[in-house]
Amino acid sequence: MNNSIWKIQKKGYDxxxxxxxxxxxxxxxxxxxxxxxxxxxxxxxxGVLLEANQILEGVTEKTTAFIAGLQGILYQKLNKTYGxxxxxxxxxxxxxxxxxxxxxxxxxxxxxEFTKLPAYLFTRKxxxxxxxxxxxxxxxxxxVNYLTKLQNVPIKINGVIKLENQAMFHPLKFLMGLPINFTIYEHSQVxxxxxxxxxxxxxxxxxxAEHIVFATHFPLFTCxxxxxxxxxxxxxxxxxxxNTQNLEGLYIEDTSDGLTLRNxxxxxxxxxxxxxxxxxxxxSPYKNLKKEADKLFNKSPVHYEWETQDCMTMDELPYIDRLNKTYPNVFIITGFNKWGMAKALMGSKIIADLMQNKQNEFYELCAINRKAAIKNPVKTLGHALNSVWNLFVSFCGVPIExxxxxxxxxGGIFLVKGKKRGVYRDETGKFYFVNARCSHLKCELNFDPHNKTFVCPCHGSLYDIEGNVLREPAIKPISVNKN
Structure with a gap:
């Protein structure tokens, strides 16, 4: 099951x-x-809007739809890095x-269902x-206020920050209710x-076009x-x-892999x-979530489950800007770091202001030329080493099974007739073969047994068992042969 609670019937486009x-x-x-x-x-x-598949069916459909200023342990990092x-x-x-x-x-x-309510940032450590x-x-x-216990969620905590007047909503109902005068084209992958x-x-x-805006999840270009x-x-x-229990708030744990809760x-x-x-x-991460749900809400039945991928930057700030001085009419909006509802809306205003050569008070938060890598050398080096290692494995590692x-x-990565291939064996015993390297930057793929997909460990491109691209930055499928 990979079925989002936000999924609704939408109008189709040519x-x-x-x-x-x-x-x-x-x-x-x-x-x-x-x-x-x-x-x-x-x-x-x-103008026009181009969507590779169907509108609002990617990360947008797989969100939790929080609009909240509390986002884990963040502000002390921003203060230390940028003031x-x-x-x-x-x-x-x-x-x-x-x-x-x-x-x-x-x-x-x-x-x-737009609702304003408090947000709670809590810790169990x-x-x-x-x-x-x-x-x-x-x-x-x-x-903000500092509290020592939660009223509506049975979690043993060691502290909680409360912030009033945050919000939640149904993202697809909201977006489908907005008037847009651009012509929309689906199944029109760039x-x-x-x-x-x-x-x-x-x-x-x-x-x-006079102006191009790349609002893809991960940028489609390297340079x-x-x-x-x-x-x-x-x-x-x-x-x-x-479960009909009213939590009366948005709940965010302070760790990167911690819980979030809402009604x-x-x-x-x-x-x-x-x-x-x-x-x-x-x-399966769903099993761990189910254990938490069973403890908190008396083994309430699961009706929906879904997963998503978020673009993360080294300093936890987005990139919303002109591409550079060479391409002043090309714009990018990306890097939401798991908190895309607010950044998407305010980012749209930043893009429009840039296009009209107007100032925007939030531009400095999102500028491409900020020194994010220099300000965060450990994270940057770790990511670079991961990419280098996976490229090394891609060219030098030899599967033995x-x-x-x-x-x-x-499924997995194997040698097939002297060449590395991603291989999957379906429930009938039929084999599927794909190129073992991502079409983006040639990193060697991993097989995800929980979703039966091939995933790039460097930048998160995702492919189905036939080699079709499910998530960017890859835009080209990987070659496929069947037995």
Whole structure:
């Protein structure tokens, strides 16, 4: 089961089959692309939105849909790295996002269960870091309170920060209620582009544009800016259990792999189990989440479960900017670090302001040329070493096991007729063979036994057993042969 609670029936859109010349093209039909198209159309721009598959079915459909300023142990890091002024601005971005979401809901009469309620950041470990986070938030002037217990969730904690007037909603109902004057094309994957000429190519057509916005999950290009060395992807998991208990808040644990909790109608959504896509867990993360759910909510039945991948930057700030001075009419919006609801909305305004050569008070949070790698050398070096190691394995490692020993529903990387191949054996015993290297930067793939997919350990590209791309940055499938 990989079925999100947010999944709804949506209008379908045509595939792009003819060449176009437009003012703006937005690449990516998730929340960032959708909100950017909405904002630009409100400012008088005209254009198209291109989605490789179906709109709002990627990360947007697999979110927990928190709009909250509390995001783990973050503000003390921002204060240490960039100073208190920037940390304060980051908090203000999220407060403004809540205001803007509420305004849009009211303006367009969107029924999306938008609800304001408190957020709670809690710890089950030592309270030392949480107290430091609280002190930083107080210096920012956020109006937080420090508590020693939770009222509505039976978790034994060692401290909790409470922040009023945060928000949650149904993301797809909200987005489908927004008017967008851009023409939308589905099943129109960008397979090649020339940024100098401002031309994009799909399988069936080309689009020439005055302005290009890349709102894909992970950037589709390596150069300029070397995004694959500035970002990585993290995987996380969610369950929705049938339970009518009102939690009366949003709950966020202080660790990167900790729990998140919220209500949606007659369900409680439990998130967690985050890990780098370079790791393949031996035990299904859903099992661990289910154990937590059973303890907290008396073995309530699971009705939905889903997973997602988030783009992570070295300093936990997004990239929302012009690509560079060479390509001033090419823009990018990415790197939401698991908290994309606020950043997508405020990022759409940053992109629109850049396009109109206006100043935006939050631009410095998102600028591409900030020294994120230099400011975070340990994380940057760790990510670089992981990529180098996987490239080494790709070219030098030699599998020794025989793929014919695979049991049904198993897979892995094997030598097949002298060449490395990803191999999967389905429930009938049929073998599937794919190229063992990612089509993005040639890292060797891993097989994920829980989802029956091949995943790139370097940058998180995901393929099905037939080699089709499920998640970027890869845009090309890997060769497939069947027996």
């Amino acid at each position: 595939q792009l089959t003819k060449n176009l010349k437009v003012q703006v093209v937005v690449v990516g039909g998730g929340i960032a692309g959708f909100l950017t198209a909405h904002e630009l159309s409100n400012r008088g721009f005209e 208190l002024s920037l940390a304060k601005k980051y908090f203000k971005l999220h407060e403004n996002a809540i205001y803007e979401y509420e305004k849009l809901v009211q303006e367009h009469n969107i029924i999306c 030592s309270s030392k870091s949480l107290i430091k986070e609280f002190d930083t938030l107080k210096k920012i002037g956020t109006g 397979v090649h582009f020339n940024l100098k000429q401002k031309v994009l190519y799909t399988n069936l057509a080309k689009v020439e 300029p800016n070397l995004f694959p060395f500035k970002m990585y992807q993290s995987k996380s998991y969610c369950l929705a259990v049938s 949606y109608k007659h369900h409680i959504i439990i998130g967690g189990g985050d890990h780098n896509t370079c790791e393949i867990k031996k035990v 025989n793929y014919k020993n695979l049991k049904n529903n198993e």
